[in-house]
Amino acid sequence: MGACGPGAAHSERAESVGLVRSATWPGEVGLANLVEIFWSAQGEGPHLGRSTVFVRFGECDLRCAWCDSPQTWRPANHCRIEEAPGSGRFHETLNPVTATTVAAALDALAPRAGSFLSLTGGEPLLQPDAVVEIAALGRERGLRVSLETHGLGAPALSRVIDAVDVVSMDWKLPSDVKAADPDAQPAEAFAERHQAFLACAHAGAEVYVKVVVTPNTAQVELDDVCRRVARTAPDVPLILQPVTPAGRVRERSDAKVLLAHLRRCEKKLADVRLIPQTHTIYGAL
Ligand code: SF4
Numbered sequence: 001m002g003a004c005g006p007g008a009a010h011s012e013r014a015e016s017v018g019l020v021r022s023a024t025w026p027g028e029v030g031l032a033n034l035v036e037i038f039w040s041a042q043g044e045g046p047h048l049g050r051s052t053v054f055v056r057f058g059e060c061d062l063r064c065a066w067c068d069s070p071q072t073w074r075p076a077n078h079c080r081i082e083e084a085p086g087s088g089r090f091h092e093t094l095n096p097v098t099a100t101t102v103a104a105a106l107d108a109l110a111p112r113a114g115s116f117l118s119l120t121g122g123e124p125l126l127q128p129d130a131v132v133e134i135a136a137l138g139r140e141r142g143l144r145v146s147l148e149t150h151g152l153g154a155p156a157l158s159r160v161i162d163a164v165d166v167v168s169m170d171w172k173l174p175s176d177v178k179a180a181d182p183d184a185q186p187a188e189a190f191a192e193r194h195q196a197f198l199a200c201a202h203a204g205a206e207v208y209v210k211v212v213v214t215p216n217t218a219q220v221e222l223d224d225v226c227r228r229v230a231r232t233a234p235d236v237p238l239i240l241q242p243v244t245p246a247g248r249v250r251e252r253s254d255a256k257v258l259l260a261h262l263r264r265c266e267k268k269l270a271d272v273r274l275i276p277q278t279h280t281i282y283g284a285l
Contacts, residue, residue: 030096032130033058033075035122037102039085039109042116043279045168045239046208047146052116053109054285055102055134057124058095061184062150065176066212066243072122073180081105103137113142119164120148125156135163151209152190154197161204169194169201171211171229173221191224195232202233210239213261215251222261226268237271244277 035056042052056069058076067073079097080090082105093101106117117138124131124147135145144165149157151169161167171194174187185193201207209229211222222240229238240261245252258274265272279285 028098028100031099031102031133032097032127033095034079034097034102035069035072035076036080036082036090037105037109038080038082038090038285039111040279040285042118043277043284044241045210045275046237046273047116047166048275048278050116051111052118052146053106053138053143054118054120057119057121057127057130059126060121060123060150061126061180062123062152062172063178063180064172064212066214066249068244068246068249069122070247082109085109085111099133099137102134106137106141106143110138110141110143115143116146116166117143118146118148123150123153125149125153125160128156128159131160132163135160139163151197151201152193154193154200157197157200161200164205167201167205167207169197169207169209171209171225173211173217173225175216175218175221176212176214191228195228198229198232198236202236207233208237208239210241212241212243213253213258214243214249215253215257217253217261219261219264222265223268226265230268234269235271237273238265238269240265240272240274242274242276244280246280 035058037055039053042048042050056072058072060073076095078092079095080092083089083091119131119134131147138145145163146166146168147164148168151171172187172190177187179185198207198209211225229236242253242258243249262272262274
């Protein structure tokens, strides 16, 4: 993934049915640059299988080699919105999307209180004010708000942490990830930012750390992640997510290697889980 939420690119049921104008109040200004809003089952992590409305934000400041949603890398012109849960029928609206439009989409798609609202991307924390407002719309409807993020923007997280219930943070490995801006900080420098982010998330919400494991992943990289998580928040679950072969990703990791990673990480952390993406198995969004 999309380390950042299930990828629309794999949908077999998605179809768009044209551009409609957003619902707005007179004078209402746009709230967020969004790529899509849809309902599905969560396809990753410890809340796997839970009924979830996904709000996918536009723009990302990283370039992960295995990203399954490159359509989110830049701000989107239009946002597509599913019309009924699981229907695969979408209409499109111009960006920025208004709060009224997001609220109407949640009313149409959220199945019941207690379900999840996933704020995913792209990188949602590039738009922290919109994260807070959309999270509030979800909570008003009884939804549990999950933030799926690359886990590097601690200052932005501190602005939104009270608005979210679960933080799904990626831990990016230098072997597979670089910044979108070639002049930005190199990926080797991400580890300390991840630690600061984890400390902030752990203080304010349920949090888990997710690492996408590829055939290139070196055990020493995972050792470093385990050491840093153990030092910062040792009770937090570490999810090892095998990369899903799709798009530019051709190879999957060998099962024996994955299981060896699990055993070695378990020596350093109490809660380590090997969980692949599942939505791609049955062709869901
Ligand atoms: S952080 Fe950005 S580039 Fe990496 S998987 Fe998520 S959306 Fe793609």
